[in-house]
Amino acid sequence: MPGRRVGRIVEVEAYLGPHDRASHARAGRTARTTPMFGPPGRAYVYLVYGMHDCLNVTTEADGTPGAVLIRAVEPLSGADEMREAVADRRIERRRTAAPPGVDERRRARPVPDHRLAAGPGLVAAAFSIERSMTGLDLCDPASALHLELPPASDRPVKPVTAGRVGVGYAGEPWATLPYRFIDASSPSVRVPVGSARSGDEPGEEPRPRGRLAANHRA
DNA sequence: GCAAAGATTTGCT
């Protein structure tokens, strides 16, 4: 399928229920957080900082809140489509005129493939994800946006854990619990210093991994 | 009803 955007999920963060002071579910079941309380495998897309959409995948049984934030994806195919989608969204969300020369400079020095979806807001932009996709069944291959299992031949994950980003307001222990999961083998992530190496011992079960795929056009 | 802060990215100093 031409233009199909596919990438390897290389960084995620886990958000738990109301007891997790860093989770949106800390406010309980509200209009915004209702999807977090729904069935697993569905999309929960929210707006952060008034400008970026972020994709979460619900994880718990229906009635129990929990989700995983997709923080970074390494493009495997459709990189040009992603670049176009990111550029489109930047223009789309721009309310004030861009400084002169900015767009020209960007065209002259395009973002390298591995950085196209190297952040939660960029993942949404690169895959044309928006809040209206909340509730979408990401486990259904027919969904415009969905999760896929990689072939066994994929390079192995170098699992690393770290504290979640931007949740200092939650206080301890929530701000520093190792709920951020990184594949250090990817050029699309930056491994923080002092982060804990986890698993990856010989003979251990392969770590879960996955891909994000978009069939829809930008 | 209003004020504050936010699971971020970008561009300039």
Add this chain to the structure above:
DNA sequence: GCAAATCTTTGCC
């Protein structure tokens, strides 16, 4: 390295 851009949701009066 820092501050701006931008708007929704939550918390408190």
